[in-house]
Amino acid sequence: MFNTIKALIQELLESVESLMKTPSGIKPCSNETITLESPINQQPISERLKMLHNPDLLTTSFEDAKVISDDFCTIQISDTLAQALSLVTLLNPTDLIVTDDEGKFLAIVSSLSVALEFTPKSQNVPFKYKNKSIKIGQIGELVVAQGKKLIGEVFTDKSYCCFLKRKQVDYALDEFCKLYRAPDDQSLIPILNEDQTIGGVVTCKGILEYLRNDRLLDESKVENLLEKMSSTKISLEQLYTLLPKDTLESALYAINYLPIEHILICDTDKNLLGLVNREQISVLAHPMYYHLMNTPLGDIMQPISSLHLVQPTDNLKDVIRKFLESDTEVSVVMDSFDSQIPKMVITPRTILQFVK
């Protein structure tokens, strides 16, 4: 009896040890252990899973979790930039998946990077800054020439994250929750069939939808998220502010050199007035519209009235509902109920970082 218990304890210790030491390559899935390619930087699984009340949610495969969406756009490497722009303009996807002529996955290009190949849409240029000296014909020639370029000519080679259907949800969570996000990081993860063709995609919002009913998210308040973020420095998407009189030039610098996606526009007393994001800033940085660089951010910001503001005491599930049931991509947490001072910016990704 004693020996049996001793053997069991030994086995348990070994298995715990192996879980603690194993590079991220090994993950439990139901009763089997599978060796996989691995996201880096993983904590031991026992640590990782204790945040959720139902940890099994993360060890379920993409297929069983039904998080694979067929709502995505593909384009072939031999297609032109003009074709990519049509998709971006008509369907407004966040990313386009690039395949070879046989439909096999090759790359991902963001809609923003496609848009940046062209002049800004005229509706993005504030009326009073529209340059009357620019002739439509002049821009037209440029747009047509640019549109003829092939996707393969314009975008550089890099590695992309993609998974097979049988991999676990945890893998996508790791990718979306990377501590620091680069601007060209993927907003979706292709899920591939065995023959490397696209079986679907997993998105940040898709994973959030899947996890939203866990008690952790159901019962937490925004202040719990704030607490975790400030104690673990888990996200840099905290607070970067500029004044309304600061120009687009300063915003462009900040977006290019600081790990941020949003800039809050506040007055000198730190009261929130509005917000500008990477896309708004980047699309206006075009040689033909260089005069816009002196535009005060107060003239192009999304005003406070259009922003989703939340209080630390609000329920996190209400913020999640807002993300999942509307076009809202960002919420601004205010310092307190009666304060106009912002404390943090939350995106669906921030909530996944909270889960992790």
Next chain:
Amino acid sequence: MPEVFFTQLLTTPLKDIIQGLGDSGKVKTVKTTDTIAHLTGLMKCFPIRTVPVLDAKTGKLVGVVSLVDVAKVLTPQNTKLPIEYLSEKGFDMTQLSNANEEMRLKTVGEVFDFLFDLELPVILWTKTLEDAIKQLIRRDENNRRHRTLVILDDSERVVGTFSYVDALRIIRNGTGISAFLGGRTANDVLTSKVVTHTQTDCLQDASFTLGGLFTHLPITTVKDGNTVIGIVDDVAVATLEHQLLFNDLCKYPLGKMMTKVSQKNTVKPDCEIKTLIGKFVDGYERPTAILVGEYEGQEFTMAGIISYVDIFRKLLEFVDEMNNQLPE
């Protein structure tokens, strides 16, 4: 307009070759009092790699800031930052925010004053194309080779810039040098003795090797091997060589920061010079050196490397030979 032979063009003043020199707004400059945010915005928007700096009071040229200079001073842009590697090292990214935010409102004069004592890469607009090409080849007293020259008029006003890309485009369209453009190949121009590094060598190795002498390092799979998988250039090294990051990035493997070999930065040895020039000037990324070799499947075996300087040198030799062969 009558067709001008390239040999004649070589002896023609720049002001008669480059259209619109001195037109207002054509040349992009910054003043010493402009902010770093203004400078980087200008370089990002157009996009340009070299910006003349004018004294805010006198309007005179005091310096020239290149992309490499900017890379040396600022921390890497978000897209160039090895975020995952730094996270693994436990680097606190908020340091970057503080350093960059501090830099945002500093002036060009404050940040780049060290450049203002160096020899200026200038050329008068009365100088010939040949003079300009020779100046792009030579190293200055500080051992710097400039990829762009600032053109001054008779009253030393900045009227334009002339880069190696401009020179290569003129050469590619040159009349009367088809024996050079179509008759010579990459094999005739390449440098075969090339210093290389392996993919597991690191940033500090590249930094030491480049040391002002080279601008490009082919990356091989094994030491002194000929199978090349990528290339690292001076801009990439300068970008990551920031004092805040160096302790964490000095061991960063070159295999992670290299540009992979592809059709965009390689040619075969029998590639004509005209096509070779296209690789330098037509592409989206405009590489400053091209690898020469053959692909065997996915593997690229390098025979040598070509920089724009190699093309300029061979061209001038070719023109000399041609002139010597002409009857008096």
